[in-house]
Amino acid sequence: MGNVMINGHNTRCNWWKVLCLTALFLSMAIGGLLVSRFLVDEPVRYADDEDHFKYGSLGGEREAGFPYWIWKALPRVCAAHLPDGQRYPGQEYKALGFIYEGEKPLPVGMSMRRYTGVDRVFLNCASCHASTVRETPASEPRVYTGMPAHRLNLMAFERFLFDCAKSATFTPDLIVPAIQELGGNLSYFDQFVVYPVAVHLMRARLVALDQRLSFMLNKGPEREWGPGRVDTWAFGKALLNFRMDLAPEREHIGVADFPSIWLQKPRQGMQLHWDGNNTSVEERNRSAAFGTGATPPTLDRVAMKRLEDWLLRREPPAYPFLVDTNLAAKGAPIYKQYCSRCHGVSGRNFDGELVGTVLPIGEIKTDRHKLDSYTGELAVNQNLLYAGTNDPTERFSHFRKTNGYANMPLDGIWLRAPYLHNGSVQTLRDLLEPRSKRPTKFYRGYDVYDQQRVGFVSTVSEERGQQFFLFDTTDGKGHSQPGNGHDGHEGARYGTELSDADKAALVEYLKTF
Numbered sequence: 001m002g003n004v005m006i007n008g009h010n011t012r013c014n015w016w017k018v019l020c021l022t023a024l025f026l027s028m029a030i031g032g033l034l035v036s037r038f039l040v041d042e043p044v045r046y047a048d049d050e051d052h053f054k055y056g057s058l059g060g061e062r063e064a065g066f067p068y069w070i071w072k073a074l075p076r077v078c079a080a081h082l083p084d085g086q087r088y089p090g091q092e093y094k095a096l097g098f099i100y101e102g103e104k105p106l107p108v109g110m111s112m113r114r115y116t117g118v119d120r121v122f123l124n125c126a127s128c129h130a131s132t133v134r135e136t137p138a139s140e141p142r143v144y145t146g147m148p149a150h151r152l153n154l155m156a157f158e159r160f161l162f163d164c165a166k167s168a169t170f171t172p173d174l175i176v177p178a179i180q181e182l183g184g185n186l187s188y189f190d191q192f193v194v195y196p197v198a199v200h201l202m203r204a205r206l207v208a209l210d211q212r213l214s215f216m217l218n219k220g221p222e223r224e225w226g227p228g229r230v231d232t233w234a235f236g237k238a239l240l241n242f243r244m245d246l247a248p249e250r251e252h253i254g255v256a257d258f259p260s261i262w263l264q265k266p267r268q269g270m271q272l273h274w275d276g277n278n279t280s281v282e283e284r285n286r287s288a289a290f291g292t293g294a295t296p297p298t299l300d301r302v303a304m305k306r307l308e309d310w311l312l313r314r315e316p317p318a319y320p321f322l323v324d325t326n327l328a329a330k331g332a333p334i335y336k337q338y339c340s341r342c343h344g345v346s347g348r349n350f351d352g353e354l355v356g357t358v359l360p361i362g363e364i365k366t367d368r369h370k371l372d373s374y375t376g377e378l379a380v381n382q383n384l385l386y387a388g389t390n391d392p393t394e395r396f397s398h399f400r401k402t403n404g405y406a407n408m409p410l411d412g413i414w415l416r417a418p419y420l421h422n423g424s425v426q427t428l429r430d431l432l433e434p435r436s437k438r439p440t441k442f443y444r445g446y447d448v449y450d451q452q453r454v455g456f457v458s459t460v461s462e463e464r465g466q467q468f469f470l471f472d473t474t475d476g477k478g479h480s481q482p483g484n485g486h487d488g489h490e491g492a493r494y495g496t497e498l499s500d501a502d503k504a505a506l507v508e509y510l511k512t513f
Contacts, residue, residue, distance in 0.1 A: 038117040043300065049310045053145055054126045055104075055513075056307070057111040059300035060293025065120030065326050067198045068112060069186070073178040078164035083156070087465060095466075096160065097152040097445060099132055101143060108143060109152070110512065122293050125307065127152060128230070128258045132447045133415070135321065137463065141447055144317050147415040150228035150423075150456065151445050153469070167208035172196035177392035206216060215252065216242040222481065223253075226469040227445040229423055231255045233374050235291070240381050253483040254373025257423035259408075260416050263348075265312040267409070270356025271330060274421040276406030277372050277379065280398040282308070287382065287396070296386050316347075316412025319511045321451050331509025334502055338495040344408040347513025350409040360404040366488030367422050376401040413513045417455035418444065424473050424486035427455030428510055431489065432503045434496045438486050443468040454507050 043057035075085045075092035087094035091100045091107070098107035106112060109127025113120055131149045132141035164170055175196050179186060184194060210217075216234045225231065233254045237244060244252065256274050264281050271277070272284045283306055289299060336345075342359070344350035361368050380400040386394045398445045405421055426442045427450060442458035445468045450457050461468055473486045480487060490496040495506065 007237060013065060014169070028192045040114050040117075042115075043111065043113040043303070043442060049306070050145055052103075052303070053124075053307060053310065054108045054130060054143075055106060055111055056124060056303055058114045058124055058289055058292050058294045058303055058307070059113075059298045060124070060289070061111065061113040061120035062115050062293075062298040063111065063292025063295060065115065065122040066202060067195070068119040068121045068179045068186045069179040069182070070175055070195070070198060070202060071121055072182055072184075073175050074161070074164050076178045076182070077174045078160070078167060081160050081163040081167065081430055084466065093157075096147070098127075098156045098157075099130070099141070099143060099151065109149070118198060124292050125261070125288070127153075128291070129261050133320075134448045137448055142320075144415060145259050146197075146311075146314055146316060147412065148228055148260045149419070150258070152258075153227040153445070154230050155217065155225045158213070160178040161206055162210035162217070165203045166210065170199070170203050171405055172199045175199050210389050212238050219252075222472075222475070223483075224469070225255050226471055228258055228293075228418070229255050231373070232291070233378060236382065239290070240378070242378075250369065250372045251375060252373070253369040255483045256370045256421050257418065260316065260412055261311055262314050262316040263312075263409075263411050264308070264314075266350050267356065271358050271402070271406045274405055276356075276358040276399045276402050276404070277374055277400055281312075283396050283398050286386065286394070287399075290385075296389055316513075317415065319414050321449070321511075323511050327505050327508040328512055329508070329509075331502075331505035334495070334498070334506045335509050337411075338493065338498075338506075344409045347409075347411045347413070350411075352407075354407050355409060356407065358402045358404045358406050362404075363486050365490075366405060366420055367424065367483060367485035369483040370421055370484075371402070371405065374401065410510065410513050413510050414454055418442075418458075418471075419455070420486065420489060422483060422485070423471075424484055427453035428507050429453035430455075430502065432495050432498065432506065433492045435487055438473075440473045440486070442471055444471045445469050454511060 020396070039328070041062070043059075043061075044055070046052040046056050050373075075082050080087055082092060083095050085095040088094040093107055094100065098109065100107050106119050106121060108130050109122045109123055109125075110121050126145060126149075128149045129147065130143060130145045131151050132143055134141050174196060176186065176191055176199075179195065180191075213235070214265050216231060231254045234240070234252065237247070237251075247387050259274070269279055271279055272281065278284050285304070286299070289304065294300070341352050342354045344352045344355045350356070361371055379401050382399040383396045386396050389395060413428070417423075417427060419428065419431045423444070425431045425438055426444075430453065439458075443461055444456075444458070446457050446460050446463065448457045448460070449455075461470070471484070473481055473484045475481050495503070498506070
């Protein structure tokens with residue numbers, strides 16, 4: 001048939017125009033929907049600085065984040081890999097030492113960002129630097145920000161994710177229905193396209209990461225970190241593609257306690273990290289941000305700056321229990337004589353000849369494995385991490401290999417138990433004893449406070465079915481467990497030869513820090 005002419009118009013051409021315009025408008029509409037869904041990059045924001053610290057994003061979700069609903073469903077589909085997680089309905093990650101406030105959907109130390117079409121979650125700074133304290137087993141836990149996360153078992157968290165990813169249950173067929181049962185209310189598009197793809201991508205990423213970190217996570221029970229500890233530089237070496245299968249054994253053991261992170265402004269210029277390998281607070285912060293998944297391309301610099309500014313002035317929490325002021329007054333001159341040279345005049349005045357400097361390992365004589373795990377080769381590689389940034393002020397240049405451990409200010413020392421860099425001494429009172437009198441085994445992860453000895457109660461193995469981690473400083477043959485040794489920091493200069501009365505006075509005075 002030929003073209004039909006109506007009132008001088010070609011009807012076939014008109015229909016083609018209509019079809020083309022319709023297709024164009026549909027394409028634009030679909031494109032707009034896809035853009036509005038998949039090109040959004042928006043974190044959950046918090047007006048309060050402390051809430052921003054506890055739940056705010058640093059950008060790590062962009063690359064390392066887990067889709068929220070998959071993360072939420074994993075304890076259900078991988079219950080066999082989560083210790084006692086089912087005792088905390090809706091807050092299953094408590095079983096790994098995460099802490100929750102009320103009915104908040106995320107634990108303290110996890111942030112959320114809308115990215116690539118889904119809500120993604122990952123760790124932030126508070127995961128390692130916030131925890132709880134109770135006065136008695138019957139007391140409600142109180143969250144303190146900036147303190148070491150002495151309850152978080154990071155190795156157990158990683159192992160749960162890796163074991164789950166390798167299991168037969170980590171499939172869209174099980175995860176998507178679990179999400180719906182939890183109230184995910186996924187659309188058909190999400191159920192049959194977005195989340196199946198997300199499950200496969202997350203599984204591939206976790207399996208690859210498990211293979212890369214196997215040298216660290218599959219060493220047997222004697223190498224368990226336990227709660228409150230991490231091997232920071234082992235992660236760094238793995239991510240920098242070091243051949244750890246060829247590295248000497250001493251480089252495999254660098255476990256240490258999470259530190260406190262209060263009052264960063266007076267620490268500027270000090271030798272930072274346990275072994276004092278960096279003197280720049282800003283570099284140290286950006287380096288630590290790698291642990292939250294925030295790399296040079298993904299770091300949220302505005303959020304990071306807000307966090308840094310807050311930590312510069314953030315005060316440590318005051319000791320909340322009774323202090324014997326008369327006894328503390330007797331401890332003040334003892335502290336001045338034995339401690340101030342290395343740790344500062346007080347909990348707020350950090351002046352002191354050796355404060356913020358490295359004490360050689362031959363003098364301090366504490367467990368040297370953390371020191372040995374950090375190598376000159378790693379320092380060189382770390383100084384290249386921000387080399388490609390357009391901002392020259394961001395480039396790393398301060399990482400150095402040292403020969404000992406740094407003398408730390410003692411602000412908020414009451415919240416920083418267990419003590420020494422590897423957390424091998426459970427209370428301040430025990431730290432004032434020679435090695436031979438320090439307990440060789442104790443439990444970690446309990447948050448009831450020992451007001452007499454200053455630290456956390458470490459003789460309780462379980463509470464209401466929750467098992468605590470038995471920390472062992474020895475290898476069963478009388479020798480120090482590599483990385484766990486409670487040696488050093490003893491002798492006349494460290495106060496371990498003081499009388500019991502003087503030790504009690506010194507500990508009481510340290511409560512005021």
